[in-house]
Amino acid sequence: MTGAGNKGMFGAISTGILVLALLNVAQSIFAPLFFSLIVIALMWPCQFALQRRMPRLVALFITLSLTMAVILALGFAVAWGLTQVGRWLFLNAEQLQAVYTIWADWLEQHGIPVMGTLSDRFDVRWLVGVMQSTAGRLNSFAGFTVLVLIFVMLGLLEVEEFGARLAAPEAQPYGSRILAANSTIAVKLRRFMIVRTVASLLTGFFVWVFTLGMGLELASAWGAIAFALNYIPFIGPFVATFLPTIFAVAHFGSWEMVLVIFASLNIIQFIIGSYLEPRLAGASLSLSPLAVIFAVFFWSFMWGMAGAFLGVPILIAFVTYCEGSPAARWLAAILANKPAETADA
Template sequence: MAIGGEGRLIGYLATGILVLALLYVGQTIFVPLVFSLFVIAMVWPMQAALQRFLPKLLALLVTLSATIAVVLAVGSAVFWGFGRIGQWLFLNAGRFQAIYTDWTNWLEEHGLAIAGPLADRYDVNWLVGFTQGVAGRLNGFAGFAVLVFILVMLGLLEVEDFNRRLAAPSAQPQGSRIRTANRLIAAKLRRYMVVRSFASVLTGLVVWVFALAAGLELAAAWGAIAFALNYIPFLGPFVATMFPTLFAIAQFESWQMAVVIFIGLNVIQFIIGSYLEPLLTGASLSISPFAVIFSVFFWSFIWGIAGAFIGVPILIAFIVYCFQSPNGRWIATLLASGDVERSFAQAEYREE
């Protein structure tokens, strides 16, 4: 029996490794598919409401148009913000290089040998190239978005038919469990994105005001970047904090002012991300912070920036499906935070 149990465990591990390898190798297929399912969960209530008094295809056109407008607004904020920063970097590259050289000399005079290897590899053109590379990736986002919206269009047309197939007697009891899980996932994801969007807008506005008050150049660009990157947990706020700090070094030529900028931005991110968001989310999205961090970094390793964004929604879906399975409910309990039963009861109540 022990050998049999060990064999099953090895089999599960091997299957999991193969699945992850498939997801990594086939990311050009799976990433658009997962994103399309996420978008469908977000916009289906709008599509369903419009279908009550509009033809189905016309309702689909309105829903897709509204979705595209929202995505373009967020994408434009990132593109515009990094574009402005790239221009500023190109015009002020000499200032960065001079300041870095001074700091390197100071560190070497105080016996910090790490400054030497860094100086050998550092070139201010790298920072310019990195910023321009981010803008270039945003341009490549267009092809990815087209594929996602094609899948979304096809998926929205099939939602009702798919639910009917799940309700068929021949699909029971699994069909009923999948329908319940899908409904709960959609409800939790919509609540997650509503709270995330509110926090992102608030973060962008507060960062903009703080940058203006501190006299930091490109205040509007920093606010736009903070707004858009806040949709990526942990990694996004980190980037939105470090970039203005580096620019403060070049602008003010003072490490004290850079520290003030760094502390101020981190206080903003902490208050909104660690206090306000959990307060607004409530118990319905109670997830272990460790599980959230692991999910963001794990999926960013598998799928890059797209994985960092979609990591938490994938975790939410995983927890819900585990909760719906008697054999997997213990996993949902470990990954959640607080009363799991109450969390799912609240989501079901809101959906009804």
């Protein structure tokens, strides 16, 4: 029995590795597919409500238009913010180089050699190039968006038919389990995105107010970047905090002001992300912080920026499927972050 169990476990691990390798190799197909499944779960109530009052294709057109508007708005917020920062770097390249030189001299005077290592490599044109390449990558999302919209269009047209096939007697008992899990996942994803949107709006607003009050240039750009990147846990808030901090070095030239801005931005992110957002999400979306971190970084390794966004929704779906399977319920208990009395119930 032990040998058979070991072989079964080895086979499951091997299958999992092969599936992950396939997902990585074919990321240009699977990343838009997974993204479209999340969009379908979010937009199906809108599609269902509209098609009860108008022709199905007209309702589909309106739903797809709303979906495209949201995706383009998020992409535009990041692209516009980074473009503003890149333009400022280009216009103030000499000032940034002078500030860097002053700071490097101060570090050398205190026994920290910098000029011999970083100064030869430091080039403001390199920074500008990084910003421009980042904006260019955002433009490459046009093809990704088109593929997502195609998947969403086909998926929305087949939601009801797919549900009927899962409810058919021939698909039982697995069909009913999948149908119940899919319904639960859709509810959780909608709640997750609503909470995330509220948190992102609050983060962008308070970052804008703070940077504007501190007299830091491009306050609107920092607010837009903080709003859009807050949808990506951990990575997004880090970038949204790191960029204005580096910018403050050139703007103020004072390490005291830089520390104040860095600490204040992190306090904003902490209060909204670690205090307010979990209370809005509730116990139904409670996940282990370690599992969330792993999911974000693992899927960002697999699929880049799209994977960083998809990491938490994929984790939510995985935990929900595990909760519906007696053999995998233990794994859901490990990945979830629920109170002991809830788990016992």
